Amino acid sequence: MKLFSKEQIYMADKLTIERQNISSTDLMERAGSQVFNWIHMRLQGAQVPIHVFCGIGNNGGDGLVIARQLILDGYNVKTYVVNCSDKRSKDFLINYDRIKNVTKKWPTLLSCDDDFPVINAEDVIVDAIFGIGLNRPVDPWIKNLFKYFRNTKAFVLSVDIPSGLSTENIPVDEDSVVWATYTLSFVTPKLVFFLPETAKYTVHWEVLNIGLDEDFLMNTTTEVDLIGKNEVLPLYIPREQFSHKGQFGHSLIIGGCYGKIGAVTLASKASLSAGAGLVSAYVPKCGYIPIQTAFPEAMVITDTDDEIITKIDFKITPSVVSFGVGVGTDTKTINAFEDFLKQNKTPLVIDADGINILAKKKSLLQLLPLNTVLTPHPKELERLIGDWKDDFDKLKKVKAFSKKHKLIIVIKGAHTITVFQDKLYVNTTGNPGMATAGSGDVLTGIITGLISQGYSPLNATIFAVYLHGKSGDFAVEKYGYQSLNASHIINYLGDAFIDLFRLPEPPQEEEIEEAEATKKD
Structure with a gap:
């Protein structure tokens, strides 16, 4: 709308x-x-x-x-x-x-x-x-x-x-x-x-x-679009009967440090649940057993260091790379990220500490691929663009930042807003129960999984934000606001996809009468 x-x-x-x-x-x-x-x-x-x-x-x-x-x-x-x-x-x-x-x-x-x-x-x-x-x-x-x-x-x-x-x-x-x-x-x-x-x-x-x-x-x-089911349904890319996993890309999730391997696990699970054909996780050595145990569908590549990312070196050819969930901001990690950016040409999704690293070292922004997706929470956004006077000032600064660096930026909130240059896409799904640890990692994984399948970075982001919120809306019906957690959002992602094609309920008598009254006027 x-x-x-x-x-x-x-x-x-x-x-x-x-x-x-x-x-x-x-x-x-x-x-x-x-x-x-x-x-x-x-x-x-x-x-x-x-x-x-x-x-x-x-x-x-x-x-x-x-x-x-x-x-x-x-x-x-x-x-x-x-x-x-x-x-x-x-x-x-x-x-x-x-x-x-x-x-x-x-x-x-x-x-x-x-x-x-x-x-x-x-x-x-x-x-x-x-x-x-x-x-x-x-x-x-x-x-x-x-x-x-x-x-x-x-x-x-x-x-x-x-x-x-x-x-x-x-x-x-x-x-x-x-x-x-x-x-x-x-x-x-x-x-x-x-x-x-x-x-x-x-x-x-x-x-x-x-x-x-x-x-x-x-x-x-218009400069602002409101995103609901009718807006995302045309974005959906159907699958052919004889499809195979190689046609849906390979997501690479780079992140994690000692004590924060769960973030990579959540993002990896979400990426596969969003439809990526293959998912690999790149983590410190301490993450090998946790991910292989918690998420056997993933392939795991490890750094030489036990606790942090010190070098990003892999032999696979990913369709998209996500960086930042749980990765920390150690100097060695920052250097590894910079070295990676200097040679990377693959579409990129950056979240969490990846954004904090960009805020610490703004020169890295020049190395980001065109239409890289950033998914900051409010404090990470403030570190990146500076503080703002009010919500309109925030939107103005984010649009300017997006245009300057040719980025897609997700402003998370009750109505998450995707910003692409001067255009705003305001989401309508989601609920307060999603304000929970790991929810952002899941969103990053969904965006990554959609880009992996061939969605453009912008369409993937708009679609992912909608699906993420809709999954949370299904999950909250069972778990309530307080008990909903990030894993529940992944578990209901399939319901969010199915709901895209669910026919609306037939109109109630009151709605029919109201429509008739409208016609008369």
Whole structure:
């Protein structure tokens, strides 16, 4: 799914109005109707008090459409206009007149803290105060209104985006943003729904189709893509009936030191489970027996040293090399890595201490093959690119680093983001149970295994991040967050592959009714 920028959404609105020969008021009616349908399908006429808070711009106009349609359908609605300025948008004023024509209870004007209505925890708040165009700090009394929303414990439904939340900046004050229970986002979810510092402002989100110009939506390239099953399925490379292991490449996993051979074992297992034809592990001598015992499918090559990697010397011809899991940062290991890079032409995946070595000796970055994949955790990323002010600054610096060194970088997190130059791929699978030792080693192995089979480094990374998270989602159903471990992720990797081709469940009656209501509008 494409995540359109604010400017692209404005352009989509403009083209829709021109090409469909409708007015901006008609488009607002369409958007508000979709939110009304969503509410109506869930409340089914229940007389729970609904408080609709409208700003004085176009988001507020959406709110007035929603309030009017709820009133016409017999709901218990109270409408408020948050009077934050003397300026009103044209479509707001049109819909203000329309709501006055259908009810004697005209919208209540709110101008200060003393105007706040009584709201109970069982009520519903519809937040249509500010949209994506907000470009200034909110007034202190409006900030108090947002805090009041939180204190009521009521269900908060935000229209398009939680009010006060910018699409391109991190809020300075968390009280200046509505904390939504649910956000109904028009056309596209917003990138801020997926960033660590801003995801908290909406617990759930859903996209509503308001009929914007299909040609524009289909043919416009975005800087951010949201990755789910529909996005990774076309990446899948099927196997022929008469395939053999030699056609799926040879992964070489270089890493480990005394006490950290498990990292190599996990990465090696994951690589084979991801489909690599052959897997070899290159480890210090102390790793020979552990890997041969724990993972008999792997071949093992050992360094001359018992405890660390001191030289990288092998006779095989791998399809892809992974370096770094559990390898340590001993000077001898760093020198061995440098010597290896100077003669290596094979695709490369670097994780853990491999990244720490690059951070210690930045000159090695010039030796990396084109489109090398780096998979740092947050602290390793900071060592590599320096600290950052906030999530947007982090993304800016990672994109610049990716472009400069021609690398693919994985920013791990609840919504892991793959960065390739100026493009972001935001993952949708995974869960908190995957925040466990060895989970990153498994991801490195999956990426390596996919590259081994002939996937491009970028496609392999996007696909691997999805499969890794999906495996974790299957595993957590059995083990729960606390007990899930890295080996479980490998064990459920097959389920993640099978799920790619599992047909969706037939729509429930409620979903069918909602779809029919959408068609009518």
